[in-house]
Structure formats: structure tokens, C-alpha cells
Amino acid sequence: MDVRLTAEQRQLAESAAELAADFGLHSVADLDDANRVAQLEKAVDSTGFRTLRSDGASGVEVAVVAEEFARGLVDVPFLGPVLVDELRRVLGREPGVAGGRPDSVDLTGCVAGVAESPPELSELSAEDAGRWQALALTVTCADLVGAARGAHALAVDYAKVREQYGAAIGSYQAVAHLLAESLALIEGSTSVLRHAAWAVDALPAAEAVEAARIAKIYCARAASTVCETSIQVHGGIGNTWECLAHVYLRRVLTATELWPAKLEELTIGLS
Numbered sequence: 001m002d003v004r005l006t007a008e009q010r011q012l013a014e015s016a017a018e019l020a021a022d023f024g025l026h027s028v029a030d031l032d033d034a035n036r037v038a039q040l041e042k043a044v045d046s047t048g049f050r051t052l053r054s055d056g057a058s059g060v061e062v063a064v065v066a067e068e069f070a071r072g073l074v075d076v077p078f079l080g081p082v083l084v085d086e087l088r089r090v091l092g093r094e095p096g097v098a099g100g101r102p103d104s105v106d107l108t109g110c111v112a113g114v115a116e117s118p119p120e121l122s123e124l125s126a127e128d129a130g131r132w133q134a135l136a137l138t139v140t141c142a143d144l145v146g147a148a149r150g151a152h153a154l155a156v157d158y159a160k161v162r163e164q165y166g167a168a169i170g171s172y173q174a175v176a177h178l179l180a181e182s183l184a185l186i187e188g189s190t191s192v193l194r195h196a197a198w199a200v201d202a203l204p205a206a207e208a209v210e211a212a213r214i215a216k217i218y219c220a221r222a223a224s225t226v227c228e229t230s231i232q233v234h235g236g237i238g239n240t241w242e243c244l245a246h247v248y249l250r251r252v253l254t255a256t257e258l259w260p261a262k263l264e265e266l267t268i269g270l271s
Helices: 007-023 028-032 034-047 059-071 079-091 119-123 126-161 173-202 205-239 245-257
Strands: none
Touching (some): 007 034, 059 126, 059 173, 079 119, 126 173, 126 205, 205 245
């Protein structure tokens, strides 16, 4: 497989990033801005991002949008509607999916409308049900990677402007090394995510699920470390409500608990 994005996929990522930049969270205070949320909902709905699969998009393209939405802290439903759309596409009708997963940790609405085991899965063939599961795991991986990117960028920006002893803290090796290690984790996460997203459509369902589980385990661990590092780089302010770092961490914790993957579920050895 070629992990590089095509020109069209890069354009899709740019469109999602622009939407997130225009209407996503820029401060914790934005969480209570009903007008912003309404504008964001309208913008996301008008783009057709939630029906990418029924419009013929690949798993890679869905993951690209999910990643950018997490990076920009888009706080309206996306994962749930995308997975409902996938069920609709396979079933050839509107599914009666019920039951989300309310979670007080989730401040950004990323799991709104998500049903981890919709009853319609029992109507699908083993292959189709497995492919749906692979897509579900993959979009949560994309959410993890996007949140990690956002948390890392937040820490980098802070390290450039926060000064101690007359110099920006980013100029000190202790901080620079932490940020570099986080970037390495993000790059590794991107690689396993892209493989899992490609596998959704390119490999048999069982292999796609395996690839997605591997990605979920790696991305969850990496994203948690990156978010914790971001809080550490921020110092005391990183533990306050006003710092966005905790919103990224909450998003990571929420995505990790959706379709959690365990090492013992894998057929290959990982440590």
C-alpha cells in the first residue's frame, strides 16, 4: 500500500481543517457558545462529510476527516452519523440504530449518536459486519491521532512564547526532547492508522479488523502520552480548566473506551 494521500484526499483534509478552524473550539469558553455550535452543525451537515461512505468514499477518506475534526476539536456528532451511514449503505435502508454512549468525560460531543453494537449488525453477513467493525475501530483511531496532533500543537505554541530565565522554554532540551518524542509517537500512529484505514476496503474483513485493533492499541497509548506531555509542558496552567489540553485528553480517553482493543485479541505478538 502507498501511505501517501492523493491530491483529492489532501484537499478533503484541507476542507475539514478549514471547517474546524472556522467553527471548532479555540478556547474552553467556546464550549458554551450555542451560536458557534449551531453554525458548526450547519456547516458539517452541508458538507456531506457524514455520508462519505454512501457517497463512495474509502476508509482512508473517512479517517482523514475524523482526524482533522479531532485536531480542531469539532464538537458536533461525526463518528456516530458516519457509522450509521455505513449501516444504511450496506443494508440498503435506514437503520433504526438506538442508544448512544453518554459520557461525562466527553466535552466535545465526539461520541454523540454512537452505538457500539447496533442490532442491525446481526442482519449482516460476517464479512460485512466485520468490515463495519473495522471502520468503527479505524475512525476512533483517527480521532485519537487528530487529538494527539492538536494537543502537541498546543504545547509547541506554548513552548514558543512561555519564557523562563529570559528564554522561551522550548529552547531548553528537557522540553524540546519531550515535544520531539511526542512527534515521533504521532508519526508512528499515523502510519498504523493509514494502514488500518486502507485495510477497511482492501483486505478481507478479518484482516481489516486485526489491522484496526493493532492501530487502536498503538494510537490509544501514544495519544494518551502525547496529551499528558502537553499538560506537562504547560506546567501549572496545564492543570487548569482554562487550558485546552485537558479537552484533548478527555477526547482521547473517550475514543479509547469506544471499541477498546486488547493485546490478547491479536493473532500476532506485540509488546
